[in-house]
Amino acid sequence: MRAYSFSLLLLCAALALQSQALVIKHIPCSGDTTEGEVMVVDISPCTSDPCHLQKGSTYEVSMNFSTGAAPESISTITTGLYGILAGIPVPFPGFNQTDACKGCNLVCPLIASKVYTYQLSIIVPKEAIDVDIVIKLQLKDDTTDKLLSCFEAEVTVVG
Numbered sequence: 001m002r003a004y005s006f007s008l009l010l011l012c013a014a015l016a017l018q019s020q021a022l023v024i025k026h027i028p029c030s031g032d033t034t035e036g037e038v039m040v041v042d043i044s045p046c047t048s049d050p051c052h053l054q055k056g057s058t059y060e061v062s063m064n065f066s067t068g069a070a071p072e073s074i075s076t077i078t079t080g081l082y083g084i085l086a087g088i089p090v091p092f093p094g095f096n097q098t099d100a101c102k103g104c105n106l107v108c109p110l111i112a113s114k115v116y117t118y119q120l121s122i123i124v125p126k127e128a129i130d131v132d133i134v135i136k137l138q139l140k141d142d143t144t145d146k147l148l149s150c151f152e153a154e155v156t157v158v159g
Helices: 002-018
Strands: 037-044 051-054 058-066 077-085 088-091 115-123 131-141 146-158
Touching: 037 146, 058 131, 058 146, 077 115
Parallel strands: 051 146
Antiparallel strands: 037 058, 058 115, 077 088, 077 131, 131 146
16 A cells, blocks of 8 residues: 555646646847846746647746846836747747736836846747747837847747
């Protein structure tokens, strides 16, 4: 009976781990200066790094970042999501959730030198091509026009 209970426990633990988000490797955006710092990025569901994004599927992106020494409060923030093709940032197709203060786990205004978790749902278009690509996610303070945070990460779009 103990062997059965232990096996069941291991199976449950394995299933729980499999359904969790994967912390992915990321780098600060090349050529961009930011007020804050991106600390952790994860994508769910994702089981490999680079993450394999299935066309037509929805993914949750979570980014822990600090606001750095930005102004005392930041009340309007714009999200930019891009795929970098041949070195050129191209807006992510179908992405329209540009107000980071609505529906992204942020309560604005943000305070300087604090840590926040930004969350975003993205749908990979069914029409996308199979490609290895770098995605770029940035948050911009609309008042100062400065970047609060920005990261780039490799992903693979699959069919």
